[in-house]
Amino acid sequence: xxxxxxxxxxxxxxxxxxxxxxxxxxxxxxxxxxxxxxxxxxxxxxxxxxxxxxxxxxxxxxxxxxxxxxxxxxxxxxxxxxxxxxxxxxxxxxxxxxxxxxxxxxxxxxxxxxxxxxxxxxxxxxxxxxxxxxxxxxxxxxxxxxxx
Amino acid sequence: xxxxxxxxxxxxxxxxxxxxxxxxxxxxxxxxxxxxxxxxxxxxxxxxxxxxxxxxxxxxxxxxxxxxxxxxxxxxxxxxxxxxxxxxxxxxxxxxxxxxxxxxxxxxxxxxxxxxxxxxxx
Numbered sequence: 001x002x003x004x005x006x007x008x009x010x011x012x013x014x015x016x017x018x019x020x021x022x023x024x025x026x027x028x029x030x031x032x033x034x035x036x037x038x039x040x041x042x043x044x045x046x047x048x049x050x051x052x053x054x055x056x057x058x059x060x061x062x063x064x065x066x067x068x069x070x071x072x073x074x075x076x077x078x079x080x081x082x083x084x085x086x087x088x089x090x091x092x093x094x095x096x097x098x099x100x101x102x103x104x105x106x107x108x109x110x111x112x113x114x115x116x117x118x119x120x121x122x123x124x125x126x127x128x129x130x131x132x133x134x135x136x137x138x139x140x141x142x143x144x145x146x147x148x
Numbered sequence: 149x150x151x152x153x154x155x156x157x158x159x160x161x162x163x164x165x166x167x168x169x170x171x172x173x174x175x176x177x178x179x180x181x182x183x184x185x186x187x188x189x190x191x192x193x194x195x196x197x198x199x200x201x202x203x204x205x206x207x208x209x210x211x212x213x214x215x216x217x218x219x220x221x222x223x224x225x226x227x228x229x230x231x232x233x234x235x236x237x238x239x240x241x242x243x244x245x246x247x248x249x250x251x252x253x254x255x256x257x258x259x260x261x262x263x264x265x266x267x268x269x270x
Contacts, residue, residue: 020174021171021174021175024170024173024174025167025170025171025174027170028163028166028167028169028170029163029164029166029167029170030163031166032162032163032165032166032167032214033158033159033160033162033163033164033166033210034159034163035162035213036158036159036161036162036163036207036209036210036213036214037155037156037158037159037162037209037210039158039162039209039210039212039213040154040155040157040158040208040209040210041151041155042209043208043209044151044154057212058248060209060212060213061212061213061217061248061249061252062248062249062252064213065249065252065253065256066252066256069253069256069257069259069260070256070260072260073260073261073263073264074264075264085170085173086166086167086169086170086172086173086183087163087166087170089166089169089180089183089184090165090166090169090183090184090187090214090215091162091166091213091214091215092213092214092215092217092218092249094180094184094215095184095215095218095249095253096252096253096256096257098180098181098184099253099254099257100253100256100257100260100261103257103258103260103261104260104261104264104265104266105266106266107261107262107265107266108266115258115261115262116258119254119257119258119261122180122181122184123253125181125184125185126181126184126185126188126215126218127250129185129188129189130188130189130191130192130218130219130222130242130246131222131242131243132189133188133189133192133193133219133222134192134219134222134223134225134226134238134241134242135226135238135239135242137192137193137195137196137223137226137227137238138226138227138229138230138235138237138238138239138241138242139235139238140196141196141226141227141230141238142230142234142235142237142238145230
């Protein structure tokens with residue numbers, strides 16, 4: 001079969017599987033949005049109890065982390081994540097899963113180098129880079145305060 | 149009615165932040181770990197230059213729940229500590245602001261590692 005480059009490109013494009021981008025994005029938006037809306041509902045709920053606003057705002061991510069770690073332990077987190085993609089990764093649930101999942105899976109390597117060390121394979125870099133940028137920001141903010 | 153409205157705002161903003169990450173994953177070769185690192189760092193920077201606080205006031209948990217919000221907590225903790233203690237606050241503030249999240253992840257992660265067995269990857 002003889003084809004020039006252009007025809008070939010069209011030929012391939014017509015047969016390639018359709019980009020899943022739109023579907024992935026919709027799933028991520030839907031699940032990510034639902035998790036955030038759930039977090040907001042939790043916050044409003046906590047605020048009706050007798051607790052300070054600061055404690056309520058702290059308790060929301062703690063609750064989400066608990067639930068995400070529990071779902072990871074039960075084995076349902078991966079199923080949801082497969083559907084949701086970034087929708088479960090980007091909320092704090094993704095961070096909790098990144099900690100709990102290797103901790104559970106690498107238990108056989110021991111409690112210190114298995115659970116203790118592996119739980120930070122992904123969360124470690126996140127914390128390191130977070131601290132790094134926040135220290136730099138703190139330094140800039142301090143300099144700024146001196147100058148003003 | 150305010151309650152419903154606050155949920156819708158959280159849904160829309162939180163969902164959009166996740167959608168942007170999904171585009172990055174699909175369109176670039178970024179791994180989930182890189183996305184998380186990027187989002188945390190970006191959260192600190194956006195908060196530092198004053199762009200994130202308005203989003204938090206508008207969307208509440210829609211802005212604080214994504215990992216950008218983790219960066220927001222880091223930056224806010226640092227700013228508070230520098231205000232109170234001077235330069236040393238640049239070192240102490242970040243982890244103070246995020247202590248609950250990190251401690252909860254480590255504690256519950258460990259607890260469930262003791263309780264549950266690993267699941268074979270499908």
